[in-house]
Amino acid sequence: QEQLVQSGAEVKKPGSSVRVSCKASGDTFNRHVISWVRQAPGQGLEWMGGIIPIFGTSDYAQKFQGRVTITADQSTSTVYMELRSLKSDDTAVYYCVRGPPGGDLLQAYFDFWGQGTLVTVS
Amino acid sequence: EIVLTQSPGTLSLSPGERATLSCRASQSISSGYLAWYQQKPGQAPRLLIYGASSRATGIPDRFSGSGSGTDFTLTISRLEPDDFAVYSCQQYGSSPLTFGGGTKVEIK
Numbered sequence: 001q002e003q004l005v006q007s008g009a010e011v012k013k014p015g016s017s018v019r020v021s022c023k024a025s026g027d028t029f030n031r032h033v034i035s036w037v038r039q040a041p042g043q044g045l046e047w048m049g050g051i052i053p054i055f056g057t058s059d060y061a062q063k064f065q066g067r068v069t070i071t072a073d074q075s076t077s078t079v080y081m082e083l084r085s086l087k088s089d090d091t092a093v094y095y096c097v098r099g100p101p102g103g104d105l106l107q108a109y110f111d112f113w114g115q116g117t118l119v120t121v122s
Numbered sequence: 123e124i125v126l127t128q129s130p131g132t133l134s135l136s137p138g139e140r141a142t143l144s145c146r147a148s149q150s151i152s153s154g155y156l157a158w159y160q161q162k163p164g165q166a167p168r169l170l171i172y173g174a175s176s177r178a179t180g181i182p183d184r185f186s187g188s189g190s191g192t193d194f195t196l197t198i199s200r201l202e203p204d205d206f207a208v209y210s211c212q213q214y215g216s217s218p219l220t221f222g223g224g225t226k227v228e229i230k
Contacts (some may be wrong), residue, residue, distance in 0.1 A: 032137075035219075045167065045210055047219040061218040095166055106217040109157035111164035111178060 002028055004096050006115035011120045017084040020117045022096030029053045029077040033099035033108050036070060036081045038092040039116075046092075050105050053079060059105045084119045094116050124148055124213050134230040141166075141198040143225045144213035155215035158187055158196045161224075162207045163185045171196065194224035203226070 007021040024034060035050030049060030053072035060068055069082045080097060093116040099108030127149040141213055145156065154174035159167035163209055168176040173186035184199040198207055206229050211222040 037221075040202060044223045045212070045221040047221070056178040060128060063218070066169055069185070099174075106219070107214050108219065109155075109168075109169065109214050110159075111170070111172075112168045 002112055004028065004034075004098060006094075006096055006111060006114040006117045009118040009120070011052055011122065012086050014088060016086050016119055017082060018045075018086060018119050019082040020094050020096075020119070022079045022081070022114055024053070024077050024079060024096075026077055027117055028098055028112070029074075029079075030078070031086070031101045033103045033105055034072075034079045035071075035097050035099060035110065036068075037095045037097050037099060037103075039095070040089065040092040048081070048094075048110065050099065050109050051079060052105060053077075057105065067095070083119075086119075088113075091119065091121045123214055123218055124151065124220050126211050126213060126220055128209075128211060128222035128225045130225060131223075132226045132228060134228050135229045137201050137202055137203055141196075141201055141205070141227055143196040143198075143209055143227075145189075145194040145196070145222050146211060147194075151194075151213045152162040152188055152221065155213060156187075156189070156194050157212045157214065158177050158185075159210045160205075160207045161164075161210065167210065169221035203229075 036048040051058040051070045096114040098109035098112040141160045156172040161167040210224045
């Protein structure tokens, strides 16, 4: 069964960093793009960037360039998203999401979503 | 960046009625790379449609997508109680990938 299991909620101070993990099933990790999408309270969805886990190739939305890093650990089939220099408007639910198999990092729709991780910056 | 504008913001309908949701792009989306998602309160979004008109696995055929270029539509032929939710479109034809602001379909 396909799964994307994310780490738990975080409360952070402005200026600090947060790292959210996403453990994927083997097939997902080996065959799919995994991206991160966030949703601020009462707001729409926002794509942050993604990674091809088996290659470690990543790309990011320009808005987050220099502030976000997405990495993958093949030994545990886990993808990580680190966001630095946190501000209050980074308060959001962060989702890891799966793109189609063998897909392009920058041409992906998302057919499977993690449960979400609430990051509160205060 | 392609900006997606969804309309209306809120759609008030009764079960059994037809829902028509619009997603308009600020520039043409290549190859019809547009997806639709359904989201209920406290839940992650669920993929409904990709490639403008292809239903995702397990999605009932009362959901259909159409359109090309800059104008896309999601139609729910007969609303069921479980369909009242927020619907968002997403383009994946150019970077950055972007989402619309959503349309809420509420019970009238």
